[in-house]
Amino acid sequence: DAGVIQSPRHEVTEMGQEVTLRCKPISGHDYLFWYRQTMMRGLELLIYFNNNVPIDDSGMPEDRFSAKMPNASFSTLKIQPSEPRDSAVYFCASSLSGGQGKTQYFGPGTRLLVL
Amino acid sequence: AQSVTQLGSHVSVSEGALVLLRCNYSSSVPPYLFWYVQYPNQGLQLLLKYTSAATLVKGINGFEAEFKKSETSFHLTKPSAHMSDAAEYFCAVSGGSNYKLTFGKGTLLTVNP
Numbered sequence: 066d067a068g069v070i071q072s073p074r075h076e077v078t079e080m081g082q083e084v085t086l087r088c089k090p091i092s093g094h095d096y097l098f099w100y101r102q103t104m105m106r107g108l109e110l111l112i113y114f115n116n117n118v119p120i121d122d123s124g125m126p127e128d129r130f131s132a133k134m135p136n137a138s139f140s141t142l143k144i145q146p147s148e149p150r151d152s153a154v155y156f157c158a159s160s161l162s163g164g165q166g167k168t169q170y171f172g173p174g175t176r177l178l179v180l
Numbered sequence: 181a182q183s184v185t186q187l188g189s190h191v192s193v194s195e196g197a198l199v200l201l202r203c204n205y206s207s208s209v210p211p212y213l214f215w216y217v218q219y220p221n222q223g224l225q226l227l228l229k230y231t232s233a234a235t236l237v238k239g240i241n242g243f244e245a246e247f248k249k250s251e252t253s254f255h256l257t258k259p260s261a262h263m264s265d266a267a268e269y270f271c272a273v274s275g276g277s278n279y280k281l282t283f284g285k286g287t288l289l290t291v292n293p
Contacts (some may be wrong), residue, residue: 069223096279108224108270108283121280156223160279166212166231169281171223 067091069172071157077178083145086175089138090159098169099132099142100156108156114140115162147179182207182273186284194292199258201287203245203271206252213254214272214281215245224270230254241265266291 070089078084090097098113112122117134125132129148134140144151154176158169187202205211212231216224228239235247241264245256254271268288272281 098280107285110280110282113279115279124280158224166229166274168214168226168229171216171225173223176221 069157069159069170071155071172071175073175074173075176075178077180078147079180080148081146082179083143084147084151084177084179086142086155086157086177088140088142088157088172090140090157091170092138093161094159094170095137095162096160096167096169097134097140098158098160099140100158100171102154102156102174103152111142144177147177149179152177152179182211182275182282184271184273184282184284186269186271186287188287189285190288190290192290192292193261195263196260199243199256199261199265199289201256201269201271201289203254203256203284204252205254205271205273207273207275209276211273211275213245213247214274215239215243215254215256216270216272216283218268218270218286220267227256227269261289261291263291263293265289 072087099111102108111124112132114134132142154174156174158171160167160169183206185204214229215227218224228237230247238244243258268286270286271284
């Protein structure tokens with residue numbers, strides 16, 4: 066299996082620009098998670114989906130952030146407009162259903178720098 | 181609400197020495213506990229997890245952890261450190277009706293030759 070795939074791996078943009086991060090979960094996994102990692106705040110869950118439906122978006126920092134999952138094999142996290150404080154590594158993870166003990170498999174992350 | 185505290189943001193050991201990374205959790209429901217490892221510029225990889233079966237859990241690369249409910253701890257150990265163990269280690273907790281993982285701040289392990 067190819068694992069969780071994220072693109073791009075690196076993104077440099079200017080303040081005010083729109084940024085779109087992409088994720089392809091492991092085939093057959095029905096849970097998808099978006100995390101953000103920063104030095105100050107560590108790893109934070111932004112939002113997660115079950116069967117393409119957003120279940121908990123309480124971690125989304127503000128309205129500039131939005132996430133979609135149009136089908137079982139693709140999800141996007143969009144930031145519009147971007148700000149320097151959004152600079153972070155964004156991870157996507159996926160897991161099977163069957164209980165909270167299921168392992169979340171992480172992608173390699175997208176390193177975002179907003180200038 | 182759930183939380184994780186990892187004692188020591190940086191641990192340094194000599195090659196061949198015991199590795200002990202500490203994790204304490206807080207949870208109002210029976211917890212599921214995880215240790216993940218992150219190598220530089222990579223994603224997180226599962227080392228091991230506790231899911232209410234055996235309290236002593238063995239993982240990959242010779243690591244193990246023991247769930248101690250009375251101490252609300254889930255410390256990670258390895259008898260003999262290897263240079264390739266140098267990485268950042270994260271403890272995480274989940275449980276209840278929510279599938280979210282709550283992570284600790286991480287512990288950076290340095291292995292000296």
